[in-house]
Amino acid sequence: MRSRYSAYVRARADYLLRTWHETTRPDRLDFRDAENITWLGLKIIRTEAGGPNDMQGVVEFVTRHKIGGRAHRIVETSRFVKENGCWFYLDGMLTQERRGGKP
DSSP states (O other), X not given: OHHHHHHHHTTOHHHHHHTBOTTTXXXXXXXXXXXXXXXXXXXXEEEEEOSTTOSEEEEEEEEEEEETTEEEEEEEXXXXXXXXXXXXXXXXXEEEEEESSOO
């Protein structure tokens, strides 16, 4: 999860697509507005499974960022699967998105 957050911060579509499971991966990612986003941090809220001997895992996290001086927060629960020893992002459910206010 942390590596994917770092890839979003750096607008590294190549890494994000490479670590996205082929059954749910989009054809491309659009980072045309990436220069307008200031990323402020990632906080892992909870995890389920995802250890060395697991084949799937869940991560609930919060990201904070600013766009045009306005604070935003995204809370998502993401599912990951391991295939051939590599973890892949499968999908996620956005549980909250807040705009404005303090970051």
